[in-house]
Amino acid sequence: MLSLKYVAINSFNENIVYLHKDCDAYRVDDIKHITKIEVHGGAEPISAFLEIVEDESIVHPRQLGMNKQAFEQLNLPEGANVTLSLANVSSSVASIKRKISGNVLYDSEYKAIIKDIVSKKYSNMDIASFLVATGSFMTVQEVLALTEALAGDENITWDKETIVVDHHCMGGVPGNKTDIIITAIVAAYGLPIPKTASRSLTSCSGTADTFSVLANVDLDEKMLKKIVNDHRGAIVSYINLPITYANKLISSVQRSIGMATKEHVLASIIAIKLATGVSHLLIDIPVGSSSNIKTTNDALKLRKMTEYIGDMLNLHVDAVITDGSEPIGNGVGPVLEARDVMRVLRNKENAPRDLMEKSLFLAGRIIEFDPKVRGGQGYHIAKEILTSGRALEALNKIIYAQGKAPQAQLGRLTREITAQKSGVVESIDNSRITRIGVLAGAQQSAGAGLDLMKKVGDEVERGDVLYRVHSVNSNDFAFANSAIDSDNGYEISSKK
Amino acid sequence: MLSLKYVAINSFNENIVYLHKDCDAYRVDDIKHITKIEVHGGAEPISAFLEIVEDESIVHPRQLGMNKQAFEQLNLPEGANVTLSLANVSSSVASIKRKISGNVLYDSEYKAIIKDIVSKKYSNMDIASFLVATGSFMTVQEVLALTEALAGDENITWDKETIVVDHHCMGGVPGNKTDIIITAIVAAYGLPIPKTASRSLTSCSGTADTFSVLANVDLDEKMLKKIVNDHRGAIVSYINLPITYANKLISSVQRSIGMATKEHVLASIIAIKLATGVSHLLIDIPVGSSSNIKTTNDALKLRKMTEYIGDMLNLHVDAVITDGSEPIGNGVGPVLEARDVMRVLRNKENAPRDLMEKSLFLAGRIIEFDPKVRGGQGYHIAKEILTSGRALEALNKIIYAQGKAPQAQLGRLTREITAQKSGVVESIDNSRITRIGVLAGAQQSAGAGLDLMKKVGDEVERGDVLYRVHSVNSNDFAFANSAIDSDNGYEISSKK
Structure with missing residues (x-):
């Protein structure tokens, strides 16, 4: 019997318990390995990793310390009596082994795995195993099963x-922040759009990162409903919604191991939209040789998969294939992308045209979910809403309701990357630009990123600035610069 | 700038740093995800996971707390000035992605991955990703590259x-504790055998677990050399030897995720033997339908792989295929297996004959590594050493030199499993017996396990005891019993 103690440490999704090395109830000396245990005493036993403490101010020999995650899950008061047993490897791990051996998993296996993830029987290591095992291939039926689970x-x-609408992009194109503009236009039109956004997994900035430069994105379910009721739109980070908890745990591991397959991303997107009660969903599938989806064939396959899953789960899906050959807009990184978005909404001269046109096209498709709208009219309605300033007005109301964010600073460490010869920008490598932006610190510091001055097709003179890199932290700046020096991501052809 | 503080928490292989939530040097509020950072200030930056603390007695807002693992790796005194940056996903992760996509990895990629593991750039999650990604298939060349790395x-x-000899088994057969007997015989013969043993990964008891019932197995390199020099043999847990550090980190994750492929196990075994300076290695490959290696074809493939890798790395390898159709000996679990071993060495009436014969066969093969021994004579030499008591004498010297362990207790929670009908024991399922033993607590409590009274071919009357299960912990006992009730692992045929 041990006495429960709260140890005020937040370990981000991992349950951890602390035993003192002189604990007399359990032989701690023998523990030489990572050890997963079960804590008994609450309504349900909970799983946690064991760490050994040599400091009585953290836990006494007769106490069991629990970090924030474990303490909240066990849901007992401090001082409660608890006992421990060794946690066995979850029985659903057998399914992961079957998958590694090349098998197709049954629907019930995905259900069991996700159940184990949600009940925290899986550690982050176990989640990583699941993601990698299912990363080599998944049938359409498996993606459906994962989505449902x-x-x-x-x-x-x-x-x-x-009708409740939403939009999501399959990613892979830096600077592609159409979501915020689309939400503004669609909300101004009057269709309810509870836009669930994610933090970046492997990119420089997720929509949640970019919008958090403008407003608070950490809304709970009640706030989300109220703001959508009042203003027809909201942009929230889905990780605060308990109904999308499994997705949160998985995305946290995806981000940490730096891997997110198309199938996993698609299943997660559709699952989140179903959980938030969306009825009509537009999926943007950008295709480009340096994007996530490299060929039109791959995009078509993904579109069909999306449509099939939507049909099976009674979600109206419109999946559109778009141009992902180069970055969209000029900014890459939260602050710079937010700047581009506001330029478009304010109808500024220097607003990036590609970002505006793509947003209008997609917003138009969503507006056409409204049965009252005649086919082909969506774009024109969207354009009228944008140019009249109604979209800006709608977004300002949403920002105000969610809570305006304090002014964010652009990173002060800067370098201008110039053309080494005169000619025409032949190509910009999305994945290289993403890599440079990530190294510059964009995933950590909102003010870090790249500001692209030239896009594909632009004529350049030798010495013209191609882009400016911004960092907040000098270590990040050094990494970005060394990456730029080996390959800056731009291809210049000599012909004009 | 933060001031370094040691936080006396042992997190088993994972570097963790602690920041106070009100830290003013870094914006901690924004951190919502698992975050890997780099700590600068020492000779090399080190990677660690960030956890957030709300208790000033653990860290102050101007301190960076470090757990045992991180503090030891950074190797700076408390109070030293340190700075942080975001850790980027390691570049070798690209190789893991390539592997998931079905590629064969180059030797240099395995080198880079293992280098990242050893320098702790990989978290346990990253190691799990690597193991699962390479778990679906590896070419012989890849296994060689991994072994070398x-x-x-x-x-x-x-x-x-x-000549320096050693022996290792590919596992999968409960109770198979030939290693200790072999080491005793070979040491008594006079060949040096620095037996490196492992803790269980997925089994009820590794050789290190079983031998730790008899002696201290946590020797350092100096002690290992001295004891082998003095007594010609030693049995150590390899995880204490710095030269096998990469294997330790990997095995810890294998144990936690409950997965260890043949290729990974083989690479790790050979790597450990190379690191400990072994010149001649005997590998035991047990084959059985419920063992790790299920068919003779698989065993032959593994033997050829073993021979090839041995040849390429200049290690003399003898790989023998043995019968793995049922458990060896009677005991399954550390205390019970140690009992069987001592019965054999003491030439007791009740010594398990299969364990004795298999140990003699394998010890004989090792003795034949000695050029002075005529082919086919090894077995007879081994038998003479065993029956004369010289093997027992040698082991007692080794035990004394390593440090005799305190008497271990057999688990007091017991249940006898009886035959439901009269007949003959047709089969005993290795993996089921392992599962029951693991549930009974054998991986955690040395005194837990199974004591098998009947083996394949034995005649039984209805009500005869097939085996006795032992647990130390009542939760474990309940799990084991419920598993036994659904399938006790024994098949009884009616015919006599």
């Missing part, structure tokens, strides 16, 4: 609405 | 010896 049984309901 | 550049040297 991730969506869970509960979802937000929108009693007064007949 | 794991072996590293340094190894123990045995200046006075021309």
